[in-house]
Amino acid sequence: MAPRPFRLGRARTGLGIFATRPIKKRQTIAEYKGKMLGVEAAVKAEKSGNRYLYEVNSKWTIDGAKRGNIARYFNHSCNPNADTFIRGKRVFVRTIKNIEAGDEITYDYGRDYLKNVIGLENCQCSRCRKRRAKERAEARERSLRKKKRLAAATAKGKGKGVKKAAVRKSKKTVKSRKTKR
Numbered sequence: 001m002a003p004r005p006f007r008l009g010r011a012r013t014g015l016g017i018f019a020t021r022p023i024k025k026r027q028t029i030a031e032y033k034g035k036m037l038g039v040e041a042a043v044k045a046e047k048s049g050n051r052y053l054y055e056v057n058s059k060w061t062i063d064g065a066k067r068g069n070i071a072r073y074f075n076h077s078c079n080p081n082a083d084t085f086i087r088g089k090r091v092f093v094r095t096i097k098n099i100e101a102g103d104e105i106t107y108d109y110g111r112d113y114l115k116n117v118i119g120l121e122n123c124q125c126s127r128c129r130k131r132r133a134k135e136r137a138e139a140r141e142r143s144l145r146k147k148k149r150l151a152a153a154t155a156k157g158k159g160k161g162v163k164k165a166a167v168r169k170s171k172k173t174v175k176s177r178k179t180k181r
């Protein structure tokens, strides 16, 4: 493989991989390297909290936790610009979009990892952050509209009427409670 077209850098979630020059799509850029674990060893590693396990097939899992495995630093994204593919028992990372210099390079870790390890609401990828920002903006918009409606109702005098009625009602309930005793 040619010299790496990327570097390790600070990402939103810790470290990440960033392109140092434009990379065309469908370029193999890294290999996910590590010790091959059988099923039993893989289960044990997972239980001990190893988050860098890549299940190659039903028999083999790559333990990519060693720092020498540069591919462990690719972060997850729900809208990635790379993915992984398997050749025999080896796993490679390739681009699926044209990438600009400076872009973070990410791949999709899959639904299970997102759900069980990251947590659906904790994903910090650009798509999820945009979605949550949009949801917050919509919620603000809704509460603003509600306030405006209430203000308009109060200005018309409707609001006052409602308030008075509410006060009368609460007085009544207090009275009735007292008489009961």
Ligand SMILES: [Zn+2]
Residues within 6 Å of the ligand: 077, 078, 079, 123, 124, 125, 126, 127, 128, 129
């Ligand atoms: Zn996401």
